[in-house]
Amino acid sequence: MGVEAREFRPSLLTTLQAKFLQLIYQYFYPYLTRRLRKDDVLFLNYGYEEDPPMAVPLSAADERDRYFIQLYHRTATQVDLAGKTVLEVGCGHGGGASYLTRTLRPASYTGLDLNATGIAFCRKRHHVLGLEFVQGDAQELPFPDHSFDAVINIESSHLYPDFPRFLDEVSRVLHPGGHFLYADFRFSDTVAPWEKQLAEASLTMLSRRNINEEVMRGMEKNSQWWVRVIDRLVPAFLRRWLLVRGYVLIWKVFQDMGSGGSTDYRMYCLAKG
Numbered sequence: 001m002g003v004e005a006r007e008f009r010p011s012l013l014t015t016l017q018a019k020f021l022q023l024i025y026q027y028f029y030p031y032l033t034r035r036l037r038k039d040d041v042l043f044l045n046y047g048y049e050e051d052p053p054m055a056v057p058l059s060a061a062d063e064r065d066r067y068f069i070q071l072y073h074r075t076a077t078q079v080d081l082a083g084k085t086v087l088e089v090g091c092g093h094g095g096g097a098s099y100l101t102r103t104l105r106p107a108s109y110t111g112l113d114l115n116a117t118g119i120a121f122c123r124k125r126h127h128v129l130g131l132e133f134v135q136g137d138a139q140e141l142p143f144p145d146h147s148f149d150a151v152i153n154i155e156s157s158h159l160y161p162d163f164p165r166f167l168d169e170v171s172r173v174l175h176p177g178g179h180f181l182y183a184d185f186r187f188s189d190t191v192a193p194w195e196k197q198l199a200e201a202s203l204t205m206l207s208r209r210n211i212n213e214e215v216m217r218g219m220e221k222n223s224q225w226w227v228r229v230i231d232r233l234v235p236a237f238l239r240r241w242l243l244v245r246g247y248v249l250i251w252k253v254f255q256d257m258g259s260g261g262s263t264d265y266r267m268y269c270l271a272k273g
Contacts, residue, residue: 030115030116030117030118032044033093033117033121034117036093036232037121037125040125041093041229042068042095042125043065043068043069043092043093043095043096044092044093044155045068045071045154046071046219046222046253047067047068047070047071047215047221048070048211048215048217048218049218049221050070051213056069056070062099065095065099067218067221067222068095068096068218068222069096069099070218071154071155071218072096072100072152073099075154075181075182075267076104076181077104078207078269079150079269081104081150082104082105082106083105083106083107084148084149085106085107085108085147085148085150086100086106086108086109087109087147087173088109088110088111088151088153089138089141089151089153089166090153090154090155090157091111091118091133092118092156093118093121093125094121094122094126096154097109097111097122098131101129101130101131106130106150108131109128109130109131109132110131110133110134111131111132111133111134112136112138112141112142114135116135119133119134119135138156138157138160138166138169139160139161139165139169141169141172141173143173145172146173146174147173147175148173148174148175149174149175149179150174150178150181151173151174151179151181152182153170153181153182153183154182154184155183155184155185156184158184158185158186163194163197164197167197167198167201167203168202170201170203174272176272179269179270179271180203180268180269180270180271180272181268181269182270183211183265183267184265185215185263185264185265185266186263186264187262187264188261188263191264198268198270202272202273203272204270204271204273205268205270206269206270206271207268207269208268208269209266210265210266211267212257212258212263212265215257215265216254216257219253219254219257220254
C-alpha cells in the first residue's frame with residue numbers, strides 16, 4: 001500500500017459512521033417517510049441562511065420551509081436552469097424538486113431516489129407541470145448518456161457506498177457543457193479523499209465554498225421544526241429515552257459544524273467539458 005493510500009485512510013470511527021449512514025439510507029428513510037408523510041414533511045436537509053438574510057420571495061405555502069428551500073435555491077441558482085433539462089439525484093420527499101420546477105422554470109425536472117416509499121409519496125403529493133419522479137440508484141442512473149443539462153445533488157451523496165461511481169454516472173448523463181450543482185458534508189478526516197475524488201472526476205471544478213456557517217444558521221432557525229420531527233418519529237413507548245437522545249444527536253451535528261468541529265459542509269458547481 002502506497003503513502004497516498006495511508007494518508008487518506010479514514011479512521012475506524014469515520015468508517016463506522018459511514019456504515020451507519022448507509023444503513024440509514026437503506027432502511028431508515030422508508031420508515032421516516034411512512035412516519036412523516038401525514039405531517040406533509042417535504043424536506044430532509046439541515047437548512048441554510050445567510051447573513052444578511054437571503055429574503056428569497058416565497059409563496060405562503062413555501063414560507064414554512066424557507067430555510068430548507070434556501071439551500072436548494074442557492075445551490076441550483078449557481079447557473080441559469082430556465083429551459084434546461086434537470087435531474088435531481090436523492091430528491092427525498094420532493095419539496096426541493098417542486099420548488100425549483102415552479103420557480104426556476106426548467107424545461108423538465110426529474111427527481112430520483114432509492115427510497116421507493118418516498119417516490120410514491122412524491123408522486124401523490126407533487127403535481128407540477130414538467131416534474132416527474134423515478135425510483136432508482138444514484139450509482140446506476142436509469143437514463144441514457146447525455147440526457148440532462150444539469151444534475152442537482154443536495155445532502156445525499158455522503159450515504160453512497162461508491163462516490164466515484166456516482167460521479168461517473170453524473171458525467172455520463174450530462175450533456176457536454178452541462179453542470180453538476182452539488183452541496184453536501186463530510187467528516188473532516190475524509191475531506192481530502194472527497195476533494196481528490198471530485199478532482200479526478202470527468203468534470204471541471206468551477207466553484208466551491210464552505211457553507212458551515214450558513215447551514216448552522218439554518219439549523220438554528222429550524223430548531224423548533226427539529227423538535228417536532230423527532231417527537232413525531234419516536235414511538236410513544238420509547239419517547240422518554242429516545243427523545244432526549246434525538247435532541248442530543250441534532251445538537252451534536254450542530255456543534256460538529258462549528259469552528260474546529262469534525263464536519264465540513266461545502267457547495268460546488270462543476271461542469272462537463
